[in-house]
Amino acid sequence: MVSTDRAPTPTIVIVRRLLWAAVALAALVGSIIFFAPKDEPEATRAYADTFGGPFTLTAPDGSAVSNRTLAGKPYAIFFGFTRCPEVCPTTLARMASLRQQLGPDGMKFDIVFVSVDPEHDKPADIGSYISLFKTPIYGLTGSPAQLAQIRKGYGVYVKKVPIEGGDYTIDHTAAIFLMDARGKFVTTIDYHENDRTALEKLKRIVAEASAAPEAGQKP
Amino acid sequence: MTFVTRLAAIALLSAAATPLLAQSVTAGKLVIDQAWSRQTAPTQKVGGGFLSITNKGKTADRLVSATSPVATEVQLHTMSMDGGVMRMRQMKDGIAIPAGKTVELKPGGLHVMFIGLKRPLAVGDSVPVKLRFARQGEVQVRFKVQPVGATGPAEARHGQH
Numbered sequence: 001m002v003s004t005d006r007a008p009t010p011t012i013v014i015v016r017r018l019l020w021a022a023v024a025l026a027a028l029v030g031s032i033i034f035f036a037p038k039d040e041p042e043a044t045r046a047y048a049d050t051f052g053g054p055f056t057l058t059a060p061d062g063s064a065v066s067n068r069t070l071a072g073k074p075y076a077i078f079f080g081f082t083r084c085p086e087v088c089p090t091t092l093a094r095m096a097s098l099r100q101q102l103g104p105d106g107m108k109f110d111i112v113f114v115s116v117d118p119e120h121d122k123p124a125d126i127g128s129y130i131s132l133f134k135t136p137i138y139g140l141t142g143s144p145a146q147l148a149q150i151r152k153g154y155g156v157y158v159k160k161v162p163i164e165g166g167d168y169t170i171d172h173t174a175a176i177f178l179m180d181a182r183g184k185f186v187t188t189i190d191y192h193e194n195d196r197t198a199l200e201k202l203k204r205i206v207a208e209a210s211a212a213p214e215a216g217q218k219p
Numbered sequence: 220m221t222f223v224t225r226l227a228a229i230a231l232l233s234a235a236a237t238p239l240l241a242q243s244v245t246a247g248k249l250v251i252d253q254a255w256s257r258q259t260a261p262t263q264k265v266g267g268g269f270l271s272i273t274n275k276g277k278t279a280d281r282l283v284s285a286t287s288p289v290a291t292e293v294q295l296h297t298m299s300m301d302g303g304v305m306r307m308r309q310m311k312d313g314i315a316i317p318a319g320k321t322v323e324l325k326p327g328g329l330h331v332m333f334i335g336l337k338r339p340l341a342v343g344d345s346v347p348v349k350l351r352f353a354r355q356g357e358v359q360v361r362f363k364v365q366p367v368g369a370t371g372p373a374e375a376r377h378g379q380h
């Protein structure tokens with residue numbers, strides 16, 4: 001039996017003092033982290049203001065989808081083409097999996113796929129392609145001029161490269177751009193990035209949109 | 220892997236994914252494992268295929284070409300990420316299979332590319348592919364088609380559902 005009123009031994013006193021010191025230190029560090037400015041550096045913010053910009057593209061059902069259609073909800077946007085055998089399906093499947101891992105928050109952001117291959121990717125082709133991923137995705141294509149405009153806004157590099165047999169492949173930027181509910185750039189998820197940090201980033205855009213619902217109003 | 224753990228692994232996998240389990244093919248000193256591909260949409264005319272080739276011999280070999288009845292052409296490709304840009308290139312001289320080494324064709328790097336698919340690749344399909352090696356000659360393998368979200372040959376159990 002352990003009696004509760006016995007005087008603590010010197011060792012216990014030292015351990016207790018150390019624990020209290022640790023608690024105090026943790027509180028101090030916590031408050032520094034909590035009160036430290038969470039904003040991005042000035043340069044990143046200026047970049048975010050000009051990044052993206054207006055666009056109008058076409059959904060698989062033929063309807064127009066613009067930056068205004070997407071306003072009010074954060075979104076993850078990725079550029080690719082349906083004849084891309086590897087990075088595009090990997091990325092879209094990954095977005096679907098990350099969405100699933102987020103549970104109810106998973107539907108609080110949109111997934112947007114924009115074609116870089118207007119020659120082959122007609123709206124119906126995109127529709128058939130995105131249906132493989134079994135989650136709602138905006139699959140968008142458009143005229144060469146419309147696609148050039150959105151690529152410019154998002155700084156997406158594309159280069160057509162001929163392959164044997166008269167066909168071609170397209171070198172292209174493979175990052176996923178995360179945009180907030182106002183269509184402002186937040187951050188990217190890279191191809192090689194692990195799920196843990198990718199999920200943190202998605203949670204962040206979802207949480208920011210929930211914390212500032214007025215930001216989500218459609219203009 | 221010991222025989223027992225292999226048996227256990229087979230038993231475990233076959234419970235859910237028997238038709239999807241890739242088989243191993245031995246041809247001379249070459250062992251080809253884990254040949255798999257991803258399902259494609261009806262409008263998709265290309266697909267990637269992946270496999271692992273082990274050269275147990277003392278002489279280097281080279282995978283020089285491939286053909287398949289499901290595609291008008293099968294090419295050997297590599298993919299890389301440079302500064303966030305995905306680049307894919309044809310391996311015109313084929314893929315070296317050094318003596319005593321395993322070369323993996325897998326997502327994010329080397330792959331075979333089905334061009335001009337005659338029909339979509341469906342989950343569970345077993346796609347016949349004839350590989351041609353400089354020394355070993357022709358080797359027939361079958362690529363098991365996995366769900367689009369798969370990143371490896373036997374992931375069917377962890378798929379989308």
Ligand SMILES: [Cu+2]
Binds near residue numbers: 267297330331
């Ligand atoms: Cu390829």
